[in-house]
Amino acid sequence: MLYMSGCVFLLVSAFLLLEHVIVVRQVASLQLPVFAEIPALQRQLHSLEEQIRVAETQSLLLGSAEEEIVRMYILPSQKEYQRFIRFVGVLEEWLREEGSLYAFSPVYIGDTYAVQAHLSSGEQVRLSVQPVSLTVEVSSDAASDLIRFVQLAGNLSVGDILREEDLLDLLQATEEENPAGIIALEQFLGADLFQYSNNPRLFEEQVRRSFVSASLLDTFQDLVDGPLRPVRSLLGSKAGRMLQSADLWPPQLFLLNTVAVRHLSADRARVHLELETYSRS
Amino acid sequence: MSNTDIPSHGLPSSQEICRRMAVPFSLFFFVLAVLLLLSWTLLLPVFTQTEVYGKSMDIRSLVAYNKRLRAAVLEAQHVRNQLILPGQDPLFFALKQEKHRRVSFAALQEEIERFLRHAVPPEKGEVRVYALKYDAKQSALLVEGAVFAGMQSVTFLAHIADSLQNIPWVHAVELPVFRREQSDVGEFFAPFSFTIALDVAVVHSTFPVL
Numbered sequence: 001m002l003y004m005s006g007c008v009f010l011l012v013s014a015f016l017l018l019e020h021v022i023v024v025r026q027v028a029s030l031q032l033p034v035f036a037e038i039p040a041l042q043r044q045l046h047s048l049e050e051q052i053r054v055a056e057t058q059s060l061l062l063g064s065a066e067e068e069i070v071r072m073y074i075l076p077s078q079k080e081y082q083r084f085i086r087f088v089g090v091l092e093e094w095l096r097e098e099g100s101l102y103a104f105s106p107v108y109i110g111d112t113y114a115v116q117a118h119l120s121s122g123e124q125v126r127l128s129v130q131p132v133s134l135t136v137e138v139s140s141d142a143a144s145d146l147i148r149f150v151q152l153a154g155n156l157s158v159g160d161i162l163r164e165e166d167l168l169d170l171l172q173a174t175e176e177e178n179p180a181g182i183i184a185l186e187q188f189l190g191a192d193l194f195q196y197s198n199n200p201r202l203f204e205e206q207v208r209r210s211f212v213s214a215s216l217l218d219t220f221q222d223l224v225d226g227p228l229r230p231v232r233s234l235l236g237s238k239a240g241r242m243l244q245s246a247d248l249w250p251p252q253l254f255l256l257n258t259v260a261v262r263h264l265s266a267d268r269a270r271v272h273l274e275l276e277t278y279s280r281s
Numbered sequence: 282m283s284n285t286d287i288p289s290h291g292l293p294s295s296q297e298i299c300r301r302m303a304v305p306f307s308l309f310f311f312v313l314a315v316l317l318l319l320s321w322t323l324l325l326p327v328f329t330q331t332e333v334y335g336k337s338m339d340i341r342s343l344v345a346y347n348k349r350l351r352a353a354v355l356e357a358q359h360v361r362n363q364l365i366l367p368g369q370d371p372l373f374f375a376l377k378q379e380k381h382r383r384v385s386f387a388a389l390q391e392e393i394e395r396f397l398r399h400a401v402p403p404e405k406g407e408v409r410v411y412a413l414k415y416d417a418k419q420s421a422l423l424v425e426g427a428v429f430a431g432m433q434s435v436t437f438l439a440h441i442a443d444s445l446q447n448i449p450w451v452h453a454v455e456l457p458v459f460r461r462e463q464s465d466v467g468e469f470f471a472p473f474s475f476t477i478a479l480d481v482a483v484v485h486s487t488f489p490v491l
Binding site for chain 2: 002003005006007009010012013016017019020023024026027030031034035037038041042044045048049051052055056066067070071074075117118119120121123125127144147148151152154155159160161162163164165167168171175182185186189190226227230231253255256257258259260261262263278280
């Protein structure tokens with residue numbers, strides 16, 4: 001009996017000794033880095049809460065204008081053949097006026113079918129998909145612009161053109177180096193692509209003025225010179241203005257399934273596009 | 282001589298040793314356990330506690346507090362991003378992501394044509410691209426063309442086939458038939474038709490949306 005209790009005390013001692021070792025090791029290895037990290041995390045949290053407060057106020061002021069535009073034009077509730085055909089008509093007219101068009105085949109519209117779209121919330125939404133294809137013979141220089149024009153359709157704001165990773169990196173860098181610049185960045189990302197393309201300096205200068213860090217300015221300049229350059233050259237040109245005057249901005253969203261380009265001669269290419277247009281059903 | 286100093290039966294038995302050691306054994310570990318318990322409850326917190334904004338925390342609470350703060354920062358970033366990034370309509374967001382997966386054809390074309398241009402030194406010949414087909418849904422690229430490098434056309438074509446497989450955004454290449462032909466004007470050339478399966482993740486991070 002005495003031995004049994006001795007053994008129990010031995011086990012209790014061993015356990016307590018182990019706990020001492022664990023705590024001492026944790027203190028030695030973790031306390032300093034964890035302690036040093038806490039003020040930075042608290043500052044970050046405070047700054048984020050401030051940004052959320054300002055962004056919420058701004059969202060209330062702007063209302064749900066963007067969502068309304070998306071519902072009306074980009075992902076309409078019904079099939080909009082007329083709007084799509086008018087979009088193709090503007091494409092044809094633009095290429096013809098530029099002197100780049102050799103032939104424009106009739107547009108083929110396939111049978112509609114339904115798909116289930118899986119949303120990030122886990123919800124499923126039923127969508128109507130309309131396959132569309134067209135073949136155009138244009139000058140080789142115009143082929144890239146034509147394809148870009150079609151790939152551009154369905155993007156509304158500056159932020160839509162940027163990849164999510166690039167956007168998050170930019171937000172992260174702004175938050176770390178220049179938290180006050182977040183609001184100017186928000187306004188820039190939410191700017192209408194057509195308005196931005198026709199007056200890029202106005203929108204870009206607003207961000208540049210609010211960014212003080214040189215590395216952040218460089219990152220911003222990379223975006224302006226990289227993914228945003230073809231948007232400016234397309235929508236800031238005659239094509240953009242024709243789209244706007246035909247009341248077709250923003251165009252309906254297309255997903256590009258296939259692009260085939262065949263060089264017919266040194267300055268002539270045949271472009272075949274297979275697309276899908278979407279509507280809520 | 283008295284016989285009380287030396288036991289008549291020799292060394293004590295092991296049972297006898299255990300019986301005699303039982304009291305000091307249990308007493309020793311009892312005292313050790315009590316001392317360690319006192320150290321654990323009273324001494325250790327005193328030496329390992331840290332003051333964080335007027336609140337005293339031991340190492341475990343400190344680590345837990347740090348974890349909670351990290352989680353709160355991540356959550357706040359998520360909420361902030363939802364508010365700041367355009368496209369809050371979840372359906373539009375989902376389709377936009379799908380649209381972004383189908384990268385810019387112009388950028389893809391520029392990149393593959395640049396690669397083919399540099400595959401043959403200008404003094405040796407050239408590569409002509411006749412057609413390109415990008416199947417965005419299947420992430421595949423078909424390139425048709427010919428290598429014009431005289432008698433070495435097939436050698437250069439083989440070199441192109443090898444090099445294509447080393448491009449980071451190329452997942453696999455279906456090789457063409459290696460043959461040399463002669464044009465009407467007497468030029469030797471090696472026609473090709475490469476079907477390239479693209480590495481979706483690398484393509485997505487390499488090429489722009491437009």
